[in-house]
Amino acid sequence: MSAVIQARGISRSFGGITVLKDLDMTVHHGEFVAVTGRSGSGKSTLLGILGTLDRDFQGSLHVNGRDTAPMDAETLAALRRETMGFIFQDFHLLPNLSALENVLLPAVFSGRYMEPVEKEAESLLHRLGVRVDATPSRFLSRGERQRVAAARALAGRPMVLLADEPTASLDEASEEILFDLLDSMRREKGFALVAVVHTRSVMERADRVLDLREGVLHHEVIHA
Ligand SMILES: Nc1ncnc2c1ncn2[C@@H]1O[C@H](COP(=O)(O)OP(=O)(O)OP(=O)(O)O)[C@@H](O)[C@H]1O
Ligand SMILES: [Mg+2]
Known part of the structure; x- marks a missing residue:
């Protein structure tokens, strides 16, 4: 089976x-890998390295088979754009842009904005239950902001979606709802999902659960 991300001997x-x-x-194509571990164990550090955002590590990283x-930074940015989507711990949305504009921003920046992209963005937001004209400064809930961040990450049609604790400070029901959506979209579109997750019912959806302890990943067996 081919790997979308292969990290070897990573130290940071x-x-x-x-x-x-x-x-x-x-990380194999299409799989759902849950990463768990206590606060400060290095989960965000690991996702930053897998996402090619942090290059200050030892070891090797292949993305979609490429070392x-x-x-250089430009080549890496292009690879990231072609293969990855991110949902960050604090979402990184622009408060004065609408939900739709936030979702379209990466396409605009990378010069790939076209009308079909806008249609797809609208349909993603619709599916995730967010009004296209809502703005983050007026969003009613953290959950809504998080769903806009998810739509933005998916609008680029990533091979792998890296989600850093997208549900922190949400209740368990909202976490379930978001992962219901992400997981069914993963099955439909075939991207891999690597997500920092704490809720057991969400871990049960994952193909594998990796627990980060003392700087090393341990396979965890989840009993349904
Ligand atoms: N840029 C940085 N400079 C210095 N120390 C850092 C930096 N980034 C992370 N660390 C340290 O590395 C350790 C791991 O941090 P990291 O954010 O990866 O943990 P985490 O598992 O994501 O925690 P949380 O669950 O709270 O998000 C922490 O001790 C943190 O203080
Ligand atoms: Mg973190």
Whole structure:
């Protein structure tokens, strides 16, 4: 089976404190990998490395079969655009743009804006239950903002969606609803999903659950 992300011997430290220790991780096309672990265990650090946003690590990272080590920033940015979608812990939405404009922003920046992109963005927002003209400064709920971030990440048709605790501070029902949507879209569109997850019922949906402890990933067995 081919891998969309292959990380080998990843180590990362900050000011002499080692967060990730010689860690290996492979993400296959279309699978759902849940990453869990206590606060400060390095989950965001790991997703930043897998997402090619942080290059200050030791080890090797292949994305869609390509070695990222020799790539310059521009090549890496193009690879990221072609293969990845992100939902960040704090969403990174622009408060004065509408939901639709937020979703379309990456396409505008990368010069790929076309009318079909707008149609797709509208349909994603509709499916995720957000009004296209809502603006983050007027969003009623964190859940709504999070669904706009999800639509934006999916509008680029990623091969892999990296979601860093997209449901932090949401209640369990909202977490279930978001993952219902992400998981059914994953099955339909075939992207891989790597998500930081804490709720057991959501972990049960994943193909694999990896627990980050002491800088190393441990396979966790989840009993339904
Ligand atoms: N840019 C940075 N500079 C210095 N230390 C950092 C930096 N980024 C992360 N760290 C440290 O690395 C460790 C892991 O942080 P990280 O954010 O990856 O944890 P996490 O598992 O995502 O935590 P949380 O569940 O709270 O989001 C922490 O001790 C943190 O302080
Ligand atoms: Mg984090």
